[in-house]
Amino acid sequence: MKSTIVLASASPRRSELLESAGITFRVLPADICEDPLPEEDPVDHVLRLAEGKAIAAAERTEGRFFLGADTIVLCDGEIMGKPKDPADAERMLKKLSGVPHEVVTGFAIYDRERKGAVREAVRTKVFFKHLRDDEISSYIATGCPFDKAGGYAIQGGAAHMVQKIEGSYTNVVGLPLCEVVEALRVIGALT
Numbered sequence: 001m002k003s004t005i006v007l008a009s010a011s012p013r014r015s016e017l018l019e020s021a022g023i024t025f026r027v028l029p030a031d032i033c034e035d036p037l038p039e040e041d042p043v044d045h046v047l048r049l050a051e052g053k054a055i056a057a058a059e060r061t062e063g064r065f066f067l068g069a070d071t072i073v074l075c076d077g078e079i080m081g082k083p084k085d086p087a088d089a090e091r092m093l094k095k096l097s098g099v100p101h102e103v104v105t106g107f108a109i110y111d112r113e114r115k116g117a118v119r120e121a122v123r124t125k126v127f128f129k130h131l132r133d134d135e136i137s138s139y140i141a142t143g144c145p146f147d148k149a150g151g152y153a154i155q156g157g158a159a160h161m162v163q164k165i166e167g168s169y170t171n172v173v174g175l176p177l178c179e180v181v182e183a184l185r186v187i188g189a190l191t
Contacts, residue, residue, distance in 0.1 A: 005189055008057035008068040013155065014175045021181050023190070030056035030068060034081060042079050043121045046070045046106030051117050054110035065189040066110040071174050073126075073150025075101035080150040089145040090136055096150060098130035103149070103172045107180055109187050118183050122176035124167030126154070131161060149174075 007014060010029035018025055030053035036045050053068030073080040075095055083089035103124045110117040139158060145151035152158035154165075154172045170177040184190045 004063055005065045005067055005184070006057050006061060006063045008053040008066055011069075011174055013153075013173050014069060017170055017173060017175045017177050018180075021177055023181070023184070025067070026063075028057045028061055030054070030060075032056050034070065036079050042072060042074050042104055043106065043123075045079060046072055046104050047108065047119045047121055048106075050106040051108035051110065051119055054108045054117060058110055058112050064112050065184070065187070066112070067107065067180070067184075068110070069105060069107040069175055069180075071103060071105040071149045071171075073101055073103055075099065075150070082147055082149060083145050083151045086140050089140050089151040092151040093131060093136045093139070093145070096128045096131075096152070097136075098128060100125055100127045101150070102126070105171050105174065105176055107175065107183070109180075109183055109189065111187055111189075118187050120176075120179055120183060122168055122171045122179055124165055124169075124171045126165050126172060127163045128161050129163050135161070 005025040007025045007027050008030040032052045049070035050068040054066040058066045080092050106121040108117045108119040142157050144153055144157045154162055168176045
């Protein structure tokens with residue numbers, strides 16, 4: 001599949017997912033403030049950030065199609081981004097222990113030629129087993145939690161923590177690949 005897509009993300013997982021679909025792209029991370037707005041709905045939050053990242057990348061380089069994405073973990077109404085430090089990672093993992101939560105990824109494909117974006121949010125329900133304190137501390141010691149929403153990576157060291165999921169696995173990894181590829185086709189980014 002040929003494309004002129006710019007991925008507005010430094011996430012190696014998002015790059016790996018796009019590569020696995022045979023999509024040609026280049027990476028230009030977008031650095032925007034990811035703090036939630038007061039009273040902001042979680043879906044509105046990820047969609048706003050995804051589109052903001054896509055547009056920020058478009059302002060910095062040539063190209064036509066710009067893909068931005070943002071992933072959060074939602075547990076009991078709390079939007080969990082990336083942990084700030086080990087104590088925050090421990091707090092998040094203890095909160096997720098033994099309870100279902102949602103992973104919500106918003107993505108936006110900005111088309112510079114049409115000056116507009118296609119946006120979508122995908123939700124996946126994730127069920128964690130009850131985590132022992134030593135499991136949590138061992139996982140934090142690996143350093144893995146610190147660049148992951150909710151402090152865990154389903155595709156890595158946290159795989160043993162997940163009992164089951166309902167929905168898109170790739171969404172939990174960080175990019176709902178099926179939906180993204182379809183949106184890229186519909187917008188004309190893939191030929």
